[in-house]
Amino acid sequence: xxxxxxxxxxxxxxxxxxxxxxxxxxxxxxxxxxxxxxxxxxxxxxxxxxxxxxxxxxxxxxxxxxxxxxxxxxxxxxxxxxxxxxxxxxxxxxxxxxxxxxxxxxxxxxxxxxxxxxxxxxxxxxxxxxxxxxxxxxxxxxxxxxxxxxxxxxxxxxxxxxxxxxxxxxxxxxxxxxxxxxxxxxxxxxxxxxxxxxxxxxxxxxxxxxxxxxxxxxxxxxxxxxxxxxxxxxxxxxxxxxxxxxxxxxxxxxxxxxxxxxxxxxxxxxxxxxxxxxxxxxxxxxxxxxxxxxxxxxxxxxxxxxxxxxxxxxxxxxxxxxxxxxxxxxxxxxxxxxxxxxxxxxxxxxxxxxxxxxxxxxxxxxxxxxxxxxxxxxxxxxxxxxxxxxxxxxxxxxxxxxxxxxxxxxxxxxxxxxxxxxx
Numbered sequence: 001x002x003x004x005x006x007x008x009x010x011x012x013x014x015x016x017x018x019x020x021x022x023x024x025x026x027x028x029x030x031x032x033x034x035x036x037x038x039x040x041x042x043x044x045x046x047x048x049x050x051x052x053x054x055x056x057x058x059x060x061x062x063x064x065x066x067x068x069x070x071x072x073x074x075x076x077x078x079x080x081x082x083x084x085x086x087x088x089x090x091x092x093x094x095x096x097x098x099x100x101x102x103x104x105x106x107x108x109x110x111x112x113x114x115x116x117x118x119x120x121x122x123x124x125x126x127x128x129x130x131x132x133x134x135x136x137x138x139x140x141x142x143x144x145x146x147x148x149x150x151x152x153x154x155x156x157x158x159x160x161x162x163x164x165x166x167x168x169x170x171x172x173x174x175x176x177x178x179x180x181x182x183x184x185x186x187x188x189x190x191x192x193x194x195x196x197x198x199x200x201x202x203x204x205x206x207x208x209x210x211x212x213x214x215x216x217x218x219x220x221x222x223x224x225x226x227x228x229x230x231x232x233x234x235x236x237x238x239x240x241x242x243x244x245x246x247x248x249x250x251x252x253x254x255x256x257x258x259x260x261x262x263x264x265x266x267x268x269x270x271x272x273x274x275x276x277x278x279x280x281x282x283x284x285x286x287x288x289x290x291x292x293x294x295x296x297x298x299x300x301x302x303x304x305x306x307x308x309x310x311x312x313x314x315x316x317x318x319x320x321x322x323x324x325x326x327x328x329x330x331x332x333x334x335x336x337x338x339x340x341x342x343x344x345x346x347x348x349x350x351x352x353x354x355x356x357x358x359x360x361x362x363x364x365x366x367x368x369x370x371x372x373x374x375x376x377x378x379x380x381x382x383x384x385x386x387x388x389x390x391x392x393x394x395x396x397x398x399x400x401x402x403x404x405x406x407x408x409x410x411x412x413x414x415x416x417x418x419x420x421x422x423x
Contacts, residue, residue: 025315026055027322029085030072031307033063035249036272036339041087041326044335048325054318064247065089065192069384072096076310084313085323088131089192090122090304091376091383097125101309104129106320114329115344116369122377123306130308132327133344135335137303138371139200140364142255142263142273145285147173159204159230159290162262166238169261183238185251186264190395193247195374195387196301197264198394201227203299203372205292210390211375211415215423219390220412225404227292228397235398244399256280264289266303270358271340286360288367302371304344336361342368379423389414 031041038058045056059082062068069092075082076099088096103111111129112120119133141162143155151169156162166183173181187193203209207224211217235241243251248265255263256272258279263269273284288298307327309319325331332343337357348354355362376383393411396402402410 024053024055025318026057027084027313027315027319028057028059028082029087029322030059030061030068030083031085031087031326033061033068036268037341040335040339040341044326044331045322047331048322051325052321056322059083069095076312079312081310081312081314084310084315084319086308086310087134087305088308090119090136090302090306091374091387093123093125093130093306093308094376094380095383096308097128097130099311100128100130101311101313101316101320102128102130103132103309103320103323106309106317107324111324114347115327116346118369119304119306119344122373131306132308132323134305134307134327135332135341136344136368136371137266137268137305137342138300138364138368139196139264139289139303140267140300140360140367141287141289142265142269143285143287144169144261144280144283146283147261148285155285155287156262156290158296159201159227159292162290163230163234163238166261170238173261180259182240182254182260184234184262184264185239185243185246185254185260187247187251188235188239188243188395188398189245189247190391191247192387192391194391194394196303198228198231198390199372199374200264200289200299200301201231201292204289204296206296209372209375211378211386211423213378215378215419217412217415217419219415220408222405223293224408227404228394228407229404230292231394232397232400232404235400244395267340267342267358267360269340270360271338286364288364298367300367300371302373304342382418382423385418386415389418 032038042058045058049055061071072086115133119136123129123131147169153165156165170181170183187197202224205223205227207221207227208218210219251263252265252269254260256278274281289300291297307323309316309323313319329345332345333348333354335341336343336348336354340358349361349365379386389411393407397404397407
């Protein structure tokens with residue numbers, strides 16, 4: 001009798017195990033190309049796999065956001081199920097919405113409760129929640145606290161102050177034997193990152209946001225021209241010529257190795273600058289980006305990434321559950337503490353453990369909440385071409401091909417051709 005019970009128990013266990021294995025599914029996700037971002041994603045995915053018994057393949061995609069968007073568009077236009085969950089930029093929901101699952105249908109109407117309203121609104125197209133907020137971003141200014149103290153300066157509040165302080169410290173440090181010291185590094189390559197940098201310059205000078213919320217083209221004005229001309233004056237002075245090919249990582253590499261006084265970057269760079277192998281560990285401060293001109297104000301470009309589910313996924317409900325887990329409060333808190341990725345959940349900006357790990361999440365809270373959006377909403381499907389025109393024109397000014405006045409006039413004409421009667 002005892003043997004029969006044991007045999008039956010083993011048989012039942014085997015049946016349950018087989019059923020469990022039969023129910024286990026495999027998903028694919030694109031969620032970061034390199035570095036800490038990829039590692040954090042892999043760790044989050046592993047936690048979900050352990051919790052659910054399902055498996056997830058983290059697929060490789062280009063690090064360049066422009067190239068990644070092109071890849072996504074190719075996959076989605078082919079109705080391919082190759083990638084179930086996609087990490088999408090904050091400016092892509094409108095571009096990709098027709099190919100993405102409405103997450104409210106699977107996760108419920110309160111799926112995004114507690115997340116920043118502005119990002120939820122950004123991700124809601126025709127009343128469809130096409131992406132869940134994962135982490136937000138806004139441009140910030142990193143500076144060498146030790147060098148500013150050494151030369152008797154506070155953090156600059158205007159771009160002109162930054163220019164003068166950067167030049168003074170750079171030249172003094174070079175005279176002292178640090179030949180490679182640069183005053184200011186930023187994202188100057190002709191790509192989406194330059195769109196954000198140039199938008200920050202223009203908006204901080206009161207030059208608008210290239211295309212306004214009502215769809216009107218606003219870039220052709222003297223404030224925008226002045227902002228671009230000032231940025232061009234940095235090249236070969238406080239910024240190396242090589243900055244014309246810098247993305248976020250090239251700028252961070254120079255700053256983190258002790259080679260620059262100031263850097264514009266995203267909050268993710270904080271944790272890396274404080275890492276044990278960083279040459280500037282304990283020497284870095286973070287503040288809001290400078291204002292432009294006498295009547296300008298600080299303007300931080302809105303960044304951030306979201307997670308979306310392809311409409312062509314073979315397991316859309318399961319993929320949505322993975323998205324809900326990765327964008328949930330526990331996972332966002334872990335990412336904030338470990339690598340200073342900005343949460344999209346308001347409550348985490350009051351969390352003591354988060355604020356201990358990243359103090360400026362508290363002091364720059366308003367910067368993150370009020371960041372300046374790129375004109376993706378008013379330009380809709382044309383945004384990619386609008387951004388390309390803007391960063392290409394900005395690069396022309398930085399490289400000395402055009403001056404600001406000519407550049408903004410030419411850009412207005414180009415955008416008018418893209419707009420025609422309406423976006």
